[in-house]
Structures are given as C-alpha cells and as structure tokens.
Amino acid sequence: MTSAPRQWTRAERLAPDRLTAAVHRATGVRLVVEGPCPGGQVGAAYVRWPDGHRSVLKWRPGARLDELRAGPLAVCAVLRERGYPCPSTELALQVDGAVVLVQELLPGAPPDVLDHDGLDRALALNAAQAGLLAGRPDVPRVPLYLREDGPGYCLHDPLRRHSGRGAALEERIRSVGAAHPPVLAGDDVVHLDFHHGNLLAVDGSVTGVVDWDGAGRGDHRFDLVTLRFGLHAEEQPPGVVGRLDELLDTLPEDVLRPCWAHMSLRMTDWAVRHFPPEQVEHWLELAEQRL
Incomplete structure (x- = not known):
C-alpha cells in the first residue's frame, strides 16, 4: 500500500480530516492525513503519527467497536500470534455512529495479476x-x-x-x-x-x-x-x-x-x-x- 495518492473528491477529503480531529479530541494524538489509499477506497487513508511513522486510517460507518473487537479484531489478534502477515491495530475508537481504526502500514502493494x-x-x-x-x-x-x-x-x-x-x-x-x-x-x-x-x-x-x-x-x-x-x-x-x-x-x-x-x-x-x-x-x- 505504498503507491502515490490519487486526487480526492471533496467528500473524501472531509471524512478523514473530521475523523483525525475526533481522534485528537479523544486521545490527544494528532494524526496528519497524507492521502487516500489506492484502489478507489473512500474508507481508507494514509496518516502520519507525531513520531513520524505512517499508518492506515480506516472508518466503518454504522459499526460498533464492541462488535469489531469480538469479530475482526479478535481474528487478527489470533493470526498475529501465529505469525500470519496481518496488520496490527494501533488505535480503535468509536466516533458517534462510526468506528475509526488506525492500522499498521505493511510493506508492498497489490499485484496487478496473480501468477x-x-x-x-x-x-x-x-x-x-x-x-x-x-x-x-x-x-x-x-x-x-x-x-x-x-x-x-x-x-x-x-x-x-x-x-x-x-x-x-x-x-x-x-x-x-x-x-x-x-x-x-x-x-x-x-x-x-x-x-x-x-x-x-x-x-x-x-x-x-x-x-x-x-x-x-x-x-x-x-x-x-x-x-x-x-x-x-x-x-x-x-x-x-x-x-x-x-x-x-x-x-x-x-x-x-x-x-x-x-x-x-x-x-x-x-x-x-x-x-x-x-x-x-x-x-x-x-x-x-x-x-
């Protein structure tokens, strides 16, 4: 997920900025939005932490954090314990009716085809x-x-x-x-x-x-x-x-x-x-x- 960011629509620009502001209010951590992840995903953006390392910001409208913790986040924890190459979740936060996740940015990019x-x-x-x-x-x-x-x-x-x-x-x-x-x-x-x-x-x-x-x-x-x-x-x-x-x-x-x-x-x-x-x-x- 290291390809160059594309141009955002106005709606795409507003969503991550609002969410990083909510993260800052709730945790004191100020994340800097760098651009959208490739592939046309509206719900994923690159962000940079105060210490300089980069992560992926994702948001799930209509989701509940407790449900994600019982399901996908629990699954990923099991996978990582076994050495499976699954990104860690660095921050998870309920923001009104959406869940905000900040996840580890793994190296690499999706292949164009599968050989x-x-x-x-x-x-x-x-x-x-x-x-x-x-x-x-x-x-x-x-x-x-x-x-x-x-x-x-x-x-x-x-x-x-x-x-x-x-x-x-x-x-x-x-x-x-x-x-x-x-x-x-x-x-x-x-x-x-x-x-x-x-x-x-x-x-x-x-x-x-x-x-x-x-x-x-x-x-x-x-x-x-x-x-x-x-x-x-x-x-x-x-x-x-x-x-x-x-x-x-x-x-x-x-x-x-x-x-x-x-x-x-x-x-x-x-x-x-x-x-x-x-x-x-x-x-x-x-x-x-x-x-």
Missing part, C-alpha cells in the same frame, strides 16, 4: 487459517445471506428485478440456502474478501493480507471461492484460474455449493447496482457455472 507463485502463496496462507479459532465460540460465525439480505450487500431484490436470468439465479441461490445452514460451519479463520487485491507483495513475495473488516469464524475454504471470483475480474496468467478450479472441484458439495451461492449473490447484486450492463452478464456467467 503461479502468487497463487501458491495465497493457497499456503489460506491453509494456515485452518483451525485457528477452535475453542473460540465468542468469535461470530460468517453469515451467508442466502435467504435474506445482507447489510448493504448480498441483496436479493436487485437481482430478482434485473432480468429473467437474474431472477432464475436468485431462485437457485435461495434454494441452496434452504438446504444449508445460514452460517458457515467450522472453526477456521475466514477473511471474507480474500482476493489478490487484498494481498500485498514486494518483488513477487507476499508481505501481507489486508482488509479483515468482515473476518469471522467458519470454513477457510470459503476464501478460495472468494479468490476465484476475484480472479474473474481481469485476465490472469495462463493456467492460474484452471489450477484454482481444479482445487475447487475437490471440495465437498456441502462446502462449495453454499460458498459459491454466497459469492454469486454478492457479486451479481453488486454488479447490478454499480456496474455497466455488460459487466453484469460477466458475473452472471461465472455464477451460473456452479449453480
């Missing part, structure tokens, strides 16, 4: 997430939202109203939801948004995994399905997608099917509401491959 070495590293990281939350019933399980709407994503109605094709897919998703539990089973760490845009690398070596805001407890293989959808966004080096598909083919049906249904709903709903029509078809085609 075979990168896939090997991603698979190894995913395997390292297995079983890490055994004995931690306090960490919430990851919900799938296959029969009801998620909190601002995984919405059913936009897909139903989009087209006959979309409605048919949404019906299949609800059918999968009726046949499976509403949350993921298992005691693994689940990132929830494990794609190569959230991997950091330096000279081809992965240096960190970021954006754990939705992390929880469940089956770590869910993240492999997320990775597959992430690779669908752009053309990848030859053979990479095929290797991941072969791995997904080995997953039990009661694992793969609900995970695929969730990601199908998540991406097609989001595409319907935010992407051009031709991109909606792009995601519908992927969703239909395993539903």
Whole structure:
C-alpha cells in the first residue's frame, strides 16, 4: 500500500480530516492525513503519527467497536500470534455512529495479476487459517445471506428485478440456502474478501493480507471461492484460474455449493447496482457455472 495518492473528491477529503480531529479530541494524538489509499477506497487513508511513522486510517460507518473487537479484531489478534502477515491495530475508537481504526502500514502493494507463485502463496496462507479459532465460540460465525439480505450487500431484490436470468439465479441461490445452514460451519479463520487485491507483495513475495473488516469464524475454504471470483475480474496468467478450479472441484458439495451461492449473490447484486450492463452478464456467467 505504498503507491502515490490519487486526487480526492471533496467528500473524501472531509471524512478523514473530521475523523483525525475526533481522534485528537479523544486521545490527544494528532494524526496528519497524507492521502487516500489506492484502489478507489473512500474508507481508507494514509496518516502520519507525531513520531513520524505512517499508518492506515480506516472508518466503518454504522459499526460498533464492541462488535469489531469480538469479530475482526479478535481474528487478527489470533493470526498475529501465529505469525500470519496481518496488520496490527494501533488505535480503535468509536466516533458517534462510526468506528475509526488506525492500522499498521505493511510493506508492498497489490499485484496487478496473480501468477503461479502468487497463487501458491495465497493457497499456503489460506491453509494456515485452518483451525485457528477452535475453542473460540465468542468469535461470530460468517453469515451467508442466502435467504435474506445482507447489510448493504448480498441483496436479493436487485437481482430478482434485473432480468429473467437474474431472477432464475436468485431462485437457485435461495434454494441452496434452504438446504444449508445460514452460517458457515467450522472453526477456521475466514477473511471474507480474500482476493489478490487484498494481498500485498514486494518483488513477487507476499508481505501481507489486508482488509479483515468482515473476518469471522467458519470454513477457510470459503476464501478460495472468494479468490476465484476475484480472479474473474481481469485476465490472469495462463493456467492460474484452471489450477484454482481444479482445487475447487475437490471440495465437498456441502462446502462449495453454499460458498459459491454466497459469492454469486454478492457479486451479481453488486454488479447490478454499480456496474455497466455488460459487466453484469460477466458475473452472471461465472455464477451460473456452479449453480
């Protein structure tokens, strides 16, 4: 996350300045905003501490700090204890209806594509997430939202109203939801948004995994399905997608099917509401491959 800042919109400029002012009032620490993080993220900015070191400021509107401490922040603490390259949280603060997080700035930047070495590293990281939350019933399980709407994503109605094709897919998703539990089973760490845009690398070596805001407890293989959808966004080096598909083919049906249904709903709903029509078809085609 070391690329040069882009120009901000006025709304983006105001949010981090207001939040750093709130941090100063609450803690006495004055953070200097340097610019937005790359990738078009409105909710993340680079900041500098009084001692000169740089961090990432993030904000979660509508979130509660106690819920984050029980979920994503607890997950990250477990990961760091095991040496997993997850950023530490240097400051966490409730500011009215939002949570402000200041997190460690890890070295590296997301790769443009995922090559075979990168896939090997991603698979190894995913395997390292297995079983890490055994004995931690306090960490919430990851919900799938296959029969009801998620909190601002995984919405059913936009897909139903989009087209006959979309409605048919949404019906299949609800059918999968009726046949499976509403949350993921298992005691693994689940990132929830494990794609190569959230991997950091330096000279081809992965240096960190970021954006754990939705992390929880469940089956770590869910993240492999997320990775597959992430690779669908752009053309990848030859053979990479095929290797991941072969791995997904080995997953039990009661694992793969609900995970695929969730990601199908998540991406097609989001595409319907935010992407051009031709991109909606792009995601519908992927969703239909395993539903």
